Amino acid sequence: MSCRITxxxxxxxAATRAVRAQYGHVVLSTREPGRxxxxxxxxxxxxxxxxxxxxxxxxxxxxxxxxxRTVHSRTMEQIP
Structure with missing residues (x-):
């Protein structure tokens, strides 16, 4: 699943470093700068x-x- 946390x-x-060290690629953005x-x-x-x-x-x-948001993956089966 993908997630967005405000x-x-x-x-x-320190929190930014810890989050990136633990979870890898994280996109950070601001809403109402500083708020x-x-x-x-x-x-x-x-x-x-x-x-x-x-x-x-x-x-x-x-x-x-x-x-x-849950991402569903579909697998295709071959039918003989």
Whole structure:
């Protein structure tokens, strides 16, 4: 699943480093500069999402919103 997490204020340097070290490629963007930061991640399962939320809370960030989107993969079967 992909997910988008909005936190209040800017994401601190230490939190940014920790998130990138743990989860790899993360897109950071701001809404209303200085008021909200949006983290966008792909290929995240539910335990990883919970771990990320805990990491953000441990760094003192207030989570404003979380949205997820499940990506379904289809497999094609060959029929004889």
């Amino acid at each position: 936190v209040a204020g800017p994401l601190g340097v 909200h930061t949006v983290l966008t991640l792909d290929s995240l399962d539910q335990p990883a999402l919970r771990s990320l939320l805990t990491l953000l809370w441990d760094f003192g960030h207030d989570v404003i919103a979380v949205s997820t």
